[in-house]
Amino acid sequence: MKIYIAGHRGMVGSAILRLLQARVAAGEALTLLTRTHAELDLTNQAEVQAFMQDARPDVVILAAAKVGGIHANNSSPADFIYKNLMIECNVIHQAHAAGVGRLLQLGSSCIYPRAVAQPMPEDALLTGVLEPTNEPYAIAKIAGIKLCESYNRQHGTDYRSVMPTNLYGPGDNFHPQNSHVLPALIRRFHTAARAGEKVVTIWGSGQPRREFLHVDDMAEASLFVLDLPKDVYDANTQPMLSHINVGTGRDITILDLARTVAAVTGFDGQIVTDPSKPDGTMQKLMDVTRLARMGWQARIGLRDGIQSTYDWFLATGPDALRAS
Ligand SMILES: NC(=O)C1=CN([C@@H]2O[C@H](COP(=O)(O)OP(=O)(O)OC[C@H]3O[C@@H](n4cnc5c(N)ncnc54)[C@H](OP(=O)(O)O)[C@@H]3O)[C@@H](O)[C@H]2O)C=CC1
């Protein structure tokens, strides 16, 4: 079986690739196809068409996307909606055109309305107004779900969607402005602890609540959902409500997260908030009942996950981190 992993150098794609490589090493007859962004620009329809027609994968895992934290989303909304729509349209349509029967694409918890009841079940989709700081990205991610559902309904494909909560882990983007909160705080607290600084500032009020899932758990959940027999997936989803939430089912305030990162990195000074920066959604907690019913749950606790991610950060060194 030939599996194409789109986005294999990203945080999630590389974690999925590690799991699949382990399966190959254990004797599974899998051929893993990868292309870097430089080799194949997934926003380019002609390039994606040529690749799919030539490579003819049996299965596609779509983990490539334009990804970033609250500031990146808020300041480059055109990039987030345009690139993500183009990637999804090209990969999903050209996969179908090349006869790919099975596909898994990754969305995001930001697809749900900003003021929805918590925890958020899958059927909260399209029931209210989205969070403005990431509405363009969320619209693209909702389109990804609807693309998969539409191809399934019209063409009988088996294209599945998983909706991860906020992720973190090895391979994350630690950029000071463009990253998500957890890698941003690891870098900021580490730098402050090393420099002997007495104050670290975090964005917003510190009161928003977020749920954090380690990327190795996410990779496991992705393959779990991809591997589910079709009758099991179909029995637990609906043709027009087919996505599956992936999370831990537990959340934490940003201030408590900052305290945890401070402890892991050895920072013992003061933490102050910066209310001039946006809070975004006040709470984002996944209802993970659907996935739990099918037999999967997260294993890596937040404190352990932050510690191992910090160990990876230290081993990798700031110079090897992403530049944008
Ligand atoms: N990180 C998180 O907290 C969350 C992530 N997700 C979703 O999970 C998926 C993976 O995210 P994550 O691994 O964190 O993101 P990363 O930014 O780590 O990885 C994304 C990958 O996609 C590649 N890529 C982007 N644009 C293109 C393009 N035009 N052509 C080819 N490759 C491209 C990137 O390559 P390059 O770097 O060279 O551009 C990169 O390797 C995404 O769908 C994301 O929306 C969902 C919820 C939370």
Ligand SMILES: C[C@H]1O[C@H](OP(=O)(O)OP(=O)(O)OC[C@H]2O[C@@H](n3cnc4c(=O)[nH]c(N)nc43)[C@H](O)[C@@H]2O)[C@@H](O)[C@@H](O)C1=O
């Ligand atoms: C995964 C998810 O990620 C984004 O949504 P978000 O959850 O709001 O993401 P975030 O991680 O950037 O922020 C979480 C909270 O943390 C606060 N915060 C404090 N200090 C820093 C800080 O230094 N950096 C960042 N980035 N945030 C900080 C910040 O103000 C906010 O209150 C979207 O891309 C969305 O589309 C999406 O899918």
